[in-house]
Amino acid sequence: MARGRTDTDMTKGNPMSIILKFTMMLLMGNVAQQLYNIVDTIIVGRFVDPLALAAVGSTGTIMFLMFGTSNGMVAGFTILTSQRYGASDSEGVKRSVTNGFFLCVLIAGIITVTGLIFMHPLLVLMNTSENFFDYAYTYISTICAGIIFNIMYNYCASLMRSVGNSKMPLIVLLCSAATNVCLDLLFIIVFQMATFGAALATVMAQALAVIPCVIYIYKKMPSLRPSKKDWKFDMPTVKEQLRLGIPMSVQYGITASGTVIMQSAFNTFSDDAVVAITAANKFQGIITQGMFSVGLTMAAFAGQNFGARNMKRIREGIRVALKIYVVYSIVAAVFAVLAVPHVLWIFFDADVDVSLYIPWAMPYIIECAVCYFFLSMIFIYRHSVQAVGYASIAMILGVIELIARMITSFYSIHVHNYYIAVASDPFAWVMASLSAMVIAKVIFKRIERKWASDQPSSVVSSEISADVSSDAEASD
Numbered sequence: 001m002a003r004g005r006t007d008t009d010m011t012k013g014n015p016m017s018i019i020l021k022f023t024m025m026l027l028m029g030n031v032a033q034q035l036y037n038i039v040d041t042i043i044v045g046r047f048v049d050p051l052a053l054a055a056v057g058s059t060g061t062i063m064f065l066m067f068g069t070s071n072g073m074v075a076g077f078t079i080l081t082s083q084r085y086g087a088s089d090s091e092g093v094k095r096s097v098t099n100g101f102f103l104c105v106l107i108a109g110i111i112t113v114t115g116l117i118f119m120h121p122l123l124v125l126m127n128t129s130e131n132f133f134d135y136a137y138t139y140i141s142t143i144c145a146g147i148i149f150n151i152m153y154n155y156c157a158s159l160m161r162s163v164g165n166s167k168m169p170l171i172v173l174l175c176s177a178a179t180n181v182c183l184d185l186l187f188i189i190v191f192q193m194a195t196f197g198a199a200l201a202t203v204m205a206q207a208l209a210v211i212p213c214v215i216y217i218y219k220k221m222p223s224l225r226p227s228k229k230d231w232k233f234d235m236p237t238v239k240e241q242l243r244l245g246i247p248m249s250v251q252y253g254i255t256a257s258g259t260v261i262m263q264s265a266f267n268t269f270s271d272d273a274v275v276a277i278t279a280a281n282k283f284q285g286i287i288t289q290g291m292f293s294v295g296l297t298m299a300a301f302a303g304q305n306f307g308a309r310n311m312k313r314i315r316e317g318i319r320v321a322l323k324i325y326v327v328y329s330i331v332a333a334v335f336a337v338l339a340v341p342h343v344l345w346i347f348f349d350a351d352v353d354v355s356l357y358i359p360w361a362m363p364y365i366i367e368c369a370v371c372y373f374f375l376s377m378i379f380i381y382r383h384s385v386q387a388v389g390y391a392s393i394a395m396i397l398g399v400i401e402l403i404a405r406m407i408t409s410f411y412s413i414h415v416h417n418y419y420i421a422v423a424s425d426p427f428a429w430v431m432a433s434l435s436a437m438v439i440a441k442v443i444f445k446r447i448e449r450k451w452a453s454d455q456p457s458s459v460v461s462s463e464i465s466a467d468v469s470s471d472a473e474a475s476d
Helices: 015-047 050-058 060-086 090-125 133-145 147-162 167-190 194-220 235-266 271-287 289-307 311-347 358-369 372-387 393-415 424-452 457-475
Strands: none
Touching: 015 050, 015 167, 015 194, 015 271, 015 289, 015 311, 050 060, 050 133, 050 194, 050 271, 060 090, 060 133, 060 147, 060 235, 060 289, 060 372, 090 133, 090 147, 090 235, 133 147, 133 194, 147 167, 147 194, 147 289, 167 194, 235 271, 235 372, 235 393, 235 424, 271 289, 271 311, 271 358, 289 311, 289 372, 311 358, 311 372, 311 424, 358 424, 372 393, 372 424, 393 424
């Protein structure tokens, strides 16, 4: 299989160098992507009012539900691309590109229609305050209506990453983030469009990001460029992409459901608490992009090496990633705790007394910060396991996170204890990360036994789904 100049073969070379370089590129890109919603939050908080800030923040869990579900599915589709690329299956790569596109369009339609129908009752169910309900509904409904652009950008970016190219998605995201800032300023300050303007700016910036990605793939990445004959449904490819994509999508959906419950617990406290958590969470979102970035790196790394049938290298990559993120997590935790009191002001107008929000924000950040390494572990192990074909394990981990968040959230509502409410995320991270580590070890041993018995890779792939349940039992 001919490799393009912009591709990276992750089956060769020093894992530490490859993982660090790839993760840094992804980190810069993911931080830029976070700017979409963070800039909305800052400009809305400064130029509309704090209630509009709370509205944007209170919809964050719904955005995670929509984006996480769709992008989890997209990531599953491109795992097959990565595996076929590692196995030097040129025709298979191109079939995965076209059939993944068809599935992305279908998913976008389903999420848009379903989201617009159920958005209002969902906000009511989440105890959204009447003081900013209209702001919240307008913002999240507009985001939902334009989700097709978010899905198509992430599909293009994920395709490029699956063959080792993290540079171009970064460049596009930086340009898109800058566009979003300009449109935010125009729609919110000049046209006085409040939360609708913030959402519209995000949708338009995402739409503009799709165009250069498509052009770049067709002009610079021959390994991903399908020919006319590839633009047809290939049922084996579709089945395999759905087998990988659906569990990942469900996992994100389950995890997001837990965050919706958690937000409901937050909403039982004062509006000041919701505003404070919104601002602190947006700040923390930048820091935790490092964890998400290493997950995407491990998906590409493990996927390519699985295609090359090199489990030893996958294990080595995981060990390297864990070492890197011991250091990253400690530095990130110290920085987060020290910085929060000094950064909250950027979300508010100069006339707002920020000291009202710090007592609410600090417990949230402190409790999360001490568990950053566990969050890193989740992404490293989960994406590696998914990349070797065990996508259904993601659902198990999602259920574990959901149960953990439900326990802390419902108990906090029962006793009306804020410190328990903000422990929902950390508790979920600890439980899911330890489970992921055990499950990954069981799965890797199983794959190695299969390869040692010289079974054809097609047999290994077909048996993966059947083994998920037994693996989960073994991990207990």
